[in-house]
Amino acid sequence: MAYDKFEILKSTAVPLPVENVDTDQIIPARFLKATERVGFGDNLFRDWRYNPDNTPKAEFVLNNPVYKGKILVGGKNFGSGSSREHAVWAIYDYGFRCVVSSFFADIFRGNCLNIGVLPVQVSAEFLDKIFAAIKANPDTEIEINLPNQTITLLESGDQESFDINSYKKENMLNGYDDIDYLTKMKSEIQEFASARPF
Amino acid sequence: MSKTLFDKVWDSHVIRKINDGPDVLFIDRHLIHEVTSPVAFLGLKSRNNSVLFPEKTFATADHNTPTINQHLPVEDPLSANQLKALEQNAADWGITHWGLGHQKNGIVHVVGPENGITLPGATIVCGDSHTSTHGAFGAVAFGIGTSEVEMVLSSQCIMQPKPKKMRINVNGKLGFGVTPKDVALFMISKLSASGATGYFVEYAGDVFKNMSMEGRMTVCNLSIEMGARGGIIAPDEKTFDYIKGRLFTPKEEAWDKAMDYWKTLKTDADAVFDEEINFIAIDIEPMITYGTNPGMGTGISNYIPKAESVEGGVASYKKSLEYMGFHEGDKMIGKKVDFVFLGSCTNGRIEDFRAFASIVKGRKKADNITAWLVPGSHDVEAKIKEEGLLDIINAAGFELREPGCSACLAMNDDKVPAGKLAVSTSNRNFEGRQGPGSRTLLASPLVAAATAVTGVLTDPRTLLINN
Ligand code: SF4
Numbered sequence: 001m002a003y004d005k006f007e008i009l010k011s012t013a014v015p016l017p018v019e020n021v022d023t024d025q026i027i028p029a030r031f032l033k034a035t036e037r038v039g040f041g042d043n044l045f046r047d048w049r050y051n052p053d054n055t056p057k058a059e060f061v062l063n064n065p066v067y068k069g070k071i072l073v074g075g076k077n078f079g080s081g082s083s084r085e086h087a088v089w090a091i092y093d094y095g096f097r098c099v100v101s102s103f104f105a106d107i108f109r110g111n112c113l114n115i116g117v118l119p120v121q122v123s124a125e126f127l128d129k130i131f132a133a134i135k136a137n138p139d140t141e142i143e144i145n146l147p148n149q150t151i152t153l154l155e156s157g158d159q160e161s162f163d164i165n166s167y168k169k170e171n172m173l174n175g176y177d178d179i180d181y182l183t184k185m186k187s188e189i190q191e192f193a194s195a196r197p198f
Numbered sequence: 199m200s201k202t203l204f205d206k207v208w209d210s211h212v213i214r215k216i217n218d219g220p221d222v223l224f225i226d227r228h229l230i231h232e233v234t235s236p237v238a239f240l241g242l243k244s245r246n247n248s249v250l251f252p253e254k255t256f257a258t259a260d261h262n263t264p265t266i267n268q269h270l271p272v273e274d275p276l277s278a279n280q281l282k283a284l285e286q287n288a289a290d291w292g293i294t295h296w297g298l299g300h301q302k303n304g305i306v307h308v309v310g311p312e313n314g315i316t317l318p319g320a321t322i323v324c325g326d327s328h329t330s331t332h333g334a335f336g337a338v339a340f341g342i343g344t345s346e347v348e349m350v351l352s353s354q355c356i357m358q359p360k361p362k363k364m365r366i367n368v369n370g371k372l373g374f375g376v377t378p379k380d381v382a383l384f385m386i387s388k389l390s391a392s393g394a395t396g397y398f399v400e401y402a403g404d405v406f407k408n409m410s411m412e413g414r415m416t417v418c419n420l421s422i423e424m425g426a427r428g429g430i431i432a433p434d435e436k437t438f439d440y441i442k443g444r445l446f447t448p449k450e451e452a453w454d455k456a457m458d459y460w461k462t463l464k465t466d467a468d469a470v471f472d473e474e475i476n477f478i479a480i481d482i483e484p485m486i487t488y489g490t491n492p493g494m495g496t497g498i499s500n501y502i503p504k505a506e507s508v509e510g511g512v513a514s515y516k517k518s519l520e521y522m523g524f525h526e527g528d529k530m531i532g533k534k535v536d537f538v539f540l541g542s543c544t545n546g547r548i549e550d551f552r553a554f555a556s557i558v559k560g561r562k563k564a565d566n567i568t569a570w571l572v573p574g575s576h577d578v579e580a581k582i583k584e585e586g587l588l589d590i591i592n593a594a595g596f597e598l599r600e601p602g603c604s605a606c607l608a609m610n611d612d613k614v615p616a617g618k619l620a621v622s623t624s625n626r627n628f629e630g631r632q633g634p635g636s637r638t639l640l641a642s643p644l645v646a647a648a649t650a651v652t653g654v655l656t657d658p659r660t661l662l663i664n665n
Contacts, residue, residue, distance in 0.1 A: 072216070085344040105395060111343035
């Protein structure tokens with residue numbers, strides 16, 4: 001088993017209504033120098049979260065104790081830019097298990113699924129609803145139900161379903177990853193490799 | 199059934215198709231560098247796996263490396279540690295490794311093609327989004343995350359759903375002073391930074407046919423900046439001439455056999471794309487970006503668009519301009535610039551240095567400009583010297599640094615200070631990309647050169663002789 005199983009997550013959420021949040025913002029390059037996967041959460045959104053003298057920026061959402069939870073809600077085109085998996089490690093290490101947006105960058109989405117963070121893509125209208133609900137009440141609870149593939153605003157009952165392919169869904173539900181799968185294919189892979197022209 | 203070039207390469211590498219899931223895709227060539235590989239090697243060890251085909255993985259150090267005094271020990275202990283980890287992991291598993299100071303060292307996407315690691319019809323991955331560069335050779339090449347680096351090390355495969363297919367045709371002849379970088383920035387500005395998400399893009403038409411291999415690499419490199427998984431261009435005589443005789447290129451009989459295969463690598467006449475887009479070369483002028491994503495670009499002689507006229511969120515647009523210290527309606531030409539960066543896997547090849555030299559020749563660096571000229575590899579550096587470009591550059595008051603990623607991502611010592619404005623030939627103008635608080639304008643080597651000698655953002659056409 002490669003990571004925690006994911007079934008139903010009920011939590012408040014942290015809103016970040018900014019579009020095109022790129023992975024350089026999620027974790028700036030100068031924090032990519034570790035050779036182990038530890039401590040990345042401390043530098044999540046580093047330059048939005050801290051002043052150059054390392055004092056917290058009061059206006060940034062992660063520094064506002066009113067907002068907390070295991071769900072991060074971001075604007076359209078979340079996770080664009082660099083392929084650094086460190087961005088998802090930082091999100092995970094900080095304590096998030098799910099990211100919600102109306103649109104994800106490809107590599108970022110794949111990285112999320114590979115380490116057990118669930119990317120939930122909703123319609124632009126539903127995203128607006130989530131932001132509005134959190135604004136009205138920061139304690140708004142959201143339920144992410146992976147078996148049913150639904151996201152629900154528990155207070156209003158507003159609900160939408162989301163897509164995930166059945167292979168990845170199985171993986172998330174059981175905490176398996178692709179390496180577990182590929183390890184079982186070794187002889188098939190070796191046979192294929194021997195027939196390659198270069 | 200008719201197939202696109204992309205289909206031909208992808209499909210021939212699929213070992214298994216999973217129903218309502220990804221394809222298991224075999225990887226011919228795997229490139230690694232010091233930043234995204236250490237945790238993959240740790241994972242490999244913790245699962246008691248080994249590297250299945252060490253001869254298919256190639257390692258080079260580039261992101262963390264200093265670009266001066268490379269013969270001295272690396273000062274930053276964390277960078278030194280990553281470089282050491284790469285060296286050790288490569289040695290432990292028998293992987294080819296070109297570390298700092300090695301004659302073959304350079305940016306991963308520059309040294310791959312230079313050494314015949316990059317081949318037509320191959321699948322190529324690297325823990326780096328600009329792996330799309332290698333598509334210039336008719337390879338299916340794209341960036342992966344660290345978990346996938348571990349997958350490739352242990353199984354030579356990754357698991358990915360097949361992307362959709364897009365073709366972008368650019369026909370006609372490029373205008374005076376318009377370079378491959380401008381073509382790419384133009385396409386990104388039209389499609390937006392997310393416009394090709396979910397797609398693999400084939401570039402077709404006169405403009406790409408007539409482009410050099412260096413130019414094609416620049417274009418494919420920037421595919422990721424419009425959200426695409428990768429870009430691909432059909433291989434032709436130019437491609438074969440480029441790769442012939444390089445270090446790892448197949449030789450003799452193997453070459454002939456490979457050529458038979460490579461010649462089949464083109465999109466069938468009646469193949470269908472999920473999306474097809476057409477542009478005309480003459481609509482493209484030298485480009486400049488003005489915001490904090492590569493889609494926020496325009497012709498250099500234009501004014502910054504009004505928020506109402508752009509698609510997408512007005513708030514994000516305004517936040518972006520605020521970061522840049524710009525205003526809607528500002529003229530771009532004439533803005534005072536502090537830094538000029540020539541380099542990166544986008545524009546750190548010999549052709550880019552030729553372009554830069556063509557403008558600075560006989561002129562002088564402006565006093566207010568700090569310039570970093572960084573070749574993409576030692577091979578490029580050697581050519582710069584051989585062709586006499588170094589003398590031209592030096593005479594104009596510029597210096598050449600040693601190869602590496604340099605100011606492209608500010609992981610090493612080359613950082614643009616907070617608030618300073620840089621014209622950069624690299625690929626990302628994100629907030630703080632070139633250093634905390636730095637502001638970046640993406641442009642071609644010609645625009646960079648013109649700006650470096652005038653001190654303000656300058657249209658290179660005013661300094662070039664049109665003949
Ligand atoms: S030059 Fe820049 S984009 Fe290219 S590999 Fe290095 S850091 Fe990445």
